[in-house]
Amino acid sequence: MSLHTVDTHAPVDPLHLMLLIGGEHRESERRIEVRNPARLDDVVGSIPDATTAEVDDAIAAAAAAAPAWGATSAAERIALFAAIADAIESQADDIATLEVRENGSARYIAAREVLGAASIWREVADYLAEILTPKDYPSGDGFVRVERRPFGVVGCIVPWNAPLILTANKIAPALAAGNAIVLKPSPFSPLGASRIAEIAASILPPGVVNIVNGGGEAGAAIVAHREIRKLSFTGGGVTAQHIMRQAADTLTAVHFELGGNDPAIVLDDVDVRATVDRIVDSAFRRSGQVCFAVKRVYVPRALAAEFRDELVARVDAITVGDPLEPGVTMGPMNNQGQLERIRGLLERLEGSGRDVRVLGSRVSPETWGDGYFIQPAVVLDAQQGDEIVATEQFGPILPIVVYDDLEQAISWANDTEFGLCSSVWSPNRERAIQVADRIEAGMTIINSHLFTRVGMKEIPFGGWKQSGIGWEASPYGIEEYLQFHSLDVQSMP
Known part of the structure; x- marks a missing residue:
C-alpha cells in the first residue's frame, strides 16, 4: 500500500484526546498541548494529563477485562488483529501526516512507520497458535503439561521518537498473549500512538485496551500499581533505573528497551x-x-x-x-x-x-x-x-x-x-x-x-548490557508477555 500526497499545510483543527478507560472516553481536568516541532505556533492537539486516580481506574478496567480476554482462543485473536491491521492501513495517510506534525520525522519515514505498525498486528498471528498450544509429555499413567498463560494486566510506556512502531511492538504482542493493557505514550509525541491504540480498542472488547496520556504522575502511578504484573518501557537508562527501583517494591516483572551507542x-x-x-x-x-x-x-x-x-x-x-x-x-x-x-x-x-x-x-x-x-x-x-x-x-x-x-x-x-x-x-x-x-x-x-523485512519479523529486538532487559518483535516478543503454568498429572496410589 502506498501513501499519496496530501495538502499538509491546510488548516486543521487541533485534536482533543480524552482518556480511554473501560471502553469509555473521559475528560480530564488537566491537559497538555502538543505542538509541531517544526512550527511551534501549530497546535497539533492536546491530551489529558492523567491523575493517579484516573490511572487507577484504567488499571481496574484492564483487570476486569483480562480474564475473559485471556480465555479467548488464538483463532479469535488472530481474526481481530487482522481487522486492526486493515483499519490502520485504511487511515494510513492521516496517521502519517499526524506523525510528521507532532514528531518532526520526514514524511517518508512516517509513511513507512505507519504501514510497519499495521504489519505487526498480522505478524504476531504467524507465531501465536504454536506458542499458545500446550505441550504434553507422557509420564507413567499420567502426563506433564507445560503451557503459557498471560500475566493479566500489562503497563506499556512508549517514547516519542518512533511512537507508532514502538506502540504496535508493545501492545500487539501483549494483547496476543492474552493480557489487557494500559498504555501511556510520551507527552512529546502522543497523538499517533494514541490513534493506533484507539483503533485496536474499537475492535477489541471494552477494557482490553486503556489509554492514559499524561506526564510523570501517570507514569509513576502505572509503575507503582500492584495490579500491573508486567511493565514494558522504551526510553532512557536513567528513567529505567528509576522504574526498576519502584518495581522492586511490588516485584513487578519488567521489560526495558533502552539506548544504544x-x-x-x-x-x-x-x-x-x-x-x-x-x-x-x-x-x-x-x-x-x-x-x-x-x-x-x-x-x-x-x-x-x-x-x-x-x-x-x-x-x-x-x-x-x-x-x-x-x-x-x-x-x-x-x-x-x-x-x-x-x-x-x-x-x-x-x-x-x-x-x-x-x-x-x-x-x-x-x-x-x-x-x-x-x-x-x-x-x-x-x-x-x-x-x-x-x-x-x-x-x-x-x-x-x-x-x-x-x-x-x-x-x-x-x-x-x-x-x-x-x-x-x-x-x-x-x-x-x-x-x-x-x-x-x-x-x-x-x-x-x-x-x-525478514529481519524485522524474525530477529528478537533488544540489547546487551545497559541497552535493555528482554526482547521485542519475533516470537520472543510475545513470550515476554507470557508466563509458564505447568501440570504434573499423577494417579492416586
Whole structure:
C-alpha cells in the first residue's frame, strides 16, 4: 500500500484526546498541548494529563477485562488483529501526516512507520497458535503439561521518537498473549500512538485496551500499581533505573528497551561511496533520534581520507526544514530538551579543537526560529575517548574514528556500556560474519544498519548490557508477555 500526497499545510483543527478507560472516553481536568516541532505556533492537539486516580481506574478496567480476554482462543485473536491491521492501513495517510506534525520525522519515514505498525498486528498471528498450544509429555499413567498463560494486566510506556512502531511492538504482542493493557505514550509525541491504540480498542472488547496520556504522575502511578504484573518501557537508562527501583517494591516483572551507542566497523575492502550512502541513511534518520542507528564509525586508516571526503559530500546534500515542505530530507529535533542537548555537544566539540563540519542546507531558513532545527554535523577526527564517541548522542552528529588494525576496532566497538545494535561492512561475507560474531550487542547487521523485512519479523529486538532487559518483535516478543503454568498429572496410589 502506498501513501499519496496530501495538502499538509491546510488548516486543521487541533485534536482533543480524552482518556480511554473501560471502553469509555473521559475528560480530564488537566491537559497538555502538543505542538509541531517544526512550527511551534501549530497546535497539533492536546491530551489529558492523567491523575493517579484516573490511572487507577484504567488499571481496574484492564483487570476486569483480562480474564475473559485471556480465555479467548488464538483463532479469535488472530481474526481481530487482522481487522486492526486493515483499519490502520485504511487511515494510513492521516496517521502519517499526524506523525510528521507532532514528531518532526520526514514524511517518508512516517509513511513507512505507519504501514510497519499495521504489519505487526498480522505478524504476531504467524507465531501465536504454536506458542499458545500446550505441550504434553507422557509420564507413567499420567502426563506433564507445560503451557503459557498471560500475566493479566500489562503497563506499556512508549517514547516519542518512533511512537507508532514502538506502540504496535508493545501492545500487539501483549494483547496476543492474552493480557489487557494500559498504555501511556510520551507527552512529546502522543497523538499517533494514541490513534493506533484507539483503533485496536474499537475492535477489541471494552477494557482490553486503556489509554492514559499524561506526564510523570501517570507514569509513576502505572509503575507503582500492584495490579500491573508486567511493565514494558522504551526510553532512557536513567528513567529505567528509576522504574526498576519502584518495581522492586511490588516485584513487578519488567521489560526495558533502552539506548544504544551502535558502532559501524568498516573493513578495508569496501566500496566507500556505497558504504557511506547507507551509513548516512541510518545515522541521520529521524534527525539521529533512533536507538538503533549508527552512532560512531570505525574506518581503517588506508580508507580514511576517501571516506571523510565522501561523508562530507553526502551529509552536505541533506536538506533540513519542515518535513511537510517539498524536498526536505531531515526534520527538526522533537523537543527543546533534545535541541539544547545537541547544541551543547556541538559547542563542546567545537571548543575541543576537533575537525567538526556543520553541513546540509536550510529549507525556508526564515522560519527556523519557529522550530527546533539544527543542521547535521560530522566529526572527522574523533578519538575513542571523546564524549561524542563514548555516549549516545541521539542527534544528527556522527563521529569518525580511524583505526590501525581490526583488533583495535573490535575492542573499541565493545568499549561501551551499551550493546543494542551494530554493523560490519565488507563484500567478504565470511570475513564480516567473523567480525560480527565478536561484537557485544544483541544484533549485528552486515552491510547495512537497517533490517530487511525478514529481519524485522524474525530477529528478537533488544540489547546487551545497559541497552535493555528482554526482547521485542519475533516470537520472543510475545513470550515476554507470557508466563509458564505447568501440570504434573499423577494417579492416586
